[in-house]
Amino acid sequence: LKKEQFHPVHSEQTYVQVILPLAVIGSFSYRVPDEFVSAIEIGMRVEVQFGRSKRYAGIVSGFVPFSDDLRTVKSLLSLLDSKPIVNSRQIEFWNWISEYYCCSIGEVMNAGIPGGLRLASETRIVLSPLFDGSYEDLDDKEYMIAEALSIQNEISLSDVQKILNQKSVHKIIQNLLQKRMIYLKEELQNKFKPKTISCIRIVKSYVDDPEKMRKAFDLIGRADRQLEAFMALLDLSKKQAHVSTKDIYMRANCNSQVLRTMEKKGIIERYEQEISRLSILEKDDQAAFELSELQQSAFESIETIFKEKSVCLLHGITGSGKTEIYIEKIKSVIKSGNQCLYLLPEIGLTTQIMSRLSKVFGDDMLVYHSKLSDAERVESWHKVQNGIPLILGVRSALFLPFKKLDLVIIDEEHDSSFKQHDPAPRYNGRDVGIYLGATHKAKILLGSATPSIESYQNCLQGKYGLVKLMERYSKVELPSIEIIDLEMAKKKKEMKSFFSNTLITALEETLAKGQQAILFKNRRGFAPSLVCDICEWRKLCVNCDVTLTYHKFNHSLRCHYCGAQESLPTVCGNCGSQSLEIKGYGTEKIEDELRVFLPDARIGRMDLDTVSGKNAFAELIHEFGSGQLDILVGTQMVTKGLDFEKVNLVGVLSADQLLYYPDFRAAERAFQLMTQVSGRAGRRETTGRVLIQTFQPKHQVLQEVIDKNFTSFFYRELQERKDFQYPPFYRLIKITLKHKDARLLNEATKLFIAPLIDKLGDRVKGPSIPAIARIRNQYIMDILIKGEKNGNITKRSKQLVLRVKAYLHAQKGFGGVRVNIDVDPYY
């Protein structure tokens, strides 16, 4: 090879910084080969080698000026895009998230771009053309690989592990390479392929010329099937741009053979048409509505507030018609040609909202959530890039490549599902939504029937505007809420299993009137388990410090944390007695018991077990909505935004675990949950009824729920937050350390917390062992930092935590301790 004749010239575009989809901190630079220098832009994907064997698709985040230490960097291997897939505003947005939530930018990238655009290589083993087929000098193992390759001609490393039934395959691969039998290839594969359907059309010359058209009929002659197909094609091509072969099969009594013959005769031709995978949303002009007087005035108040403030909270009770106000606002915004993002906390809620919005906005709208396939997400991505006006989505929709947002709506603003738990970035969709809106100079509209303490406080401090909508749209009164004292009921023997007589009677009355009921059961802490009658022994999970949960459908015990499954023991593991019994109750048990007391009722159950499938949730909702079920028993899910006409009774089976959950947000969540679930009752004609069973009838929060007194609840709760140093007065950072060795973990925790206490003093709380001390064989320790609400302290704390994390990992023996940082944690 010729030696380079000239010194390399370092243009401004010669070195780029690349974001890699990994949890590594630090940034990585690559040299841009000359051939790509003119085409490369920020936001494009590039293929790069990282480490010895892996290749990734990274994203160019910037150009770097030449410096001496760039002499040794690798060159990027290829340019994967002809135009950027993310814009620079998004890259800044990613940077902000990674800083705020203390994670690597690669982790943000992973959350941010759809899997279909995220590529990583896999090592493939291919039979070398140089291999002469001499199997003699191969040993047994090598022979097995050669054999596999002669059948499959390309296998992965994990295939080799499987074939040989051993983990370390490195040596064997090396040997085979030396023997020139195989070669390795690393290939990035672009996973996204546009979906196409096969279409047919009449050959153009026939369409243009009536004379020729007659000839076409002559060519068809007396072939009935062909004639029928041809007529169908003529008819359909008037109505639609593309006629698929399927359309023809459906309309005319013909098959592919018929079409093939006509194709051979030259009358029709076949082509592939790219189509969208996204479901087609149709407008329904019937859906027009007018805002009530109250809604109209709320709408106007919002407009007024937006003249001086960028965030506004709409506090509207359930059934007050917030959605109509959103729709009006969206209409006024998208006229400008810019975009609007409508955020919801969960996919479950999208179905109902989607059907309402799509009637108004049709295919000006797009729905984005985690149940979409990779390909569907890539398509959505492109549509957003092309400026689709309205995006309805869950928190991951925040990362779409918006051109210009004018409005961000955050519905059910208080909902804790906005917070991402795992993996990093552990971000809060509401907070990040507000930030995103601000970077676009958009208006941000928060909505809730039970605002979060944080947002309401922001209103009172004048940071956000506040608009109230305290009357129901239908003018139906809010349901009456009654408390049932369980202790009393037990004493008076007025209980049937989990149900008070009052509740059973109310259910009977509801059914008699042909109306529906919802029963709410808080799942937490009450999963059924197998208990010894004599000594109270319960079977524990071998990997986690929790009791195993009984699952009826396959009669087994399962761990909710690691998923381990076991068959039921026949004797007590402690005293050896055989009297083991299933205790505790979940929604399943409630459903069963309910059937005993109300044998004629049609009962449906909604919890994580029953709605895990893609459509299960929607199906259950449909069944209930269309009156095929009388009673719906469920967990949290039933509290969320579901609007059923015929529900007039809501029962809360036990408010107690809600009220006493050990978390600073327990009271807030209890208030929200009970208020929300109450809101499901009596949304149309009749006033609903809500029954709350509890052992603590005098509890303050319950009184406030009955009185529907948000303000009282808010001020009381706010005072508690202040007294006990919680948000919104203090900022929390939760650090979780995990390791399989409890003693090492304890040492690591000491090392970790000492410098924190040194710098931050008594802002550092803990360490504490969480309620579940071990999950998946990993012991857990929590440290909490409570900082005054003051940008400086927060920033200092975050930097310190990151430094201490690096320090710990640099200590001998502590490299394997996992450290999770959760900024603004929930629970």
Place this chain on the structure above:
DNA sequence: AGCACGCCGACT
């Protein structure tokens, strides 16, 4: 995060 490398103990 992944991956290789190196050290160690167990097993044939």
Place this chain on the structure above:
DNA sequence: GTCGGCGTGCTC
């Protein structure tokens, strides 16, 4: 000797 299990260090 070979294999698998860790711990460690590095990745432009």
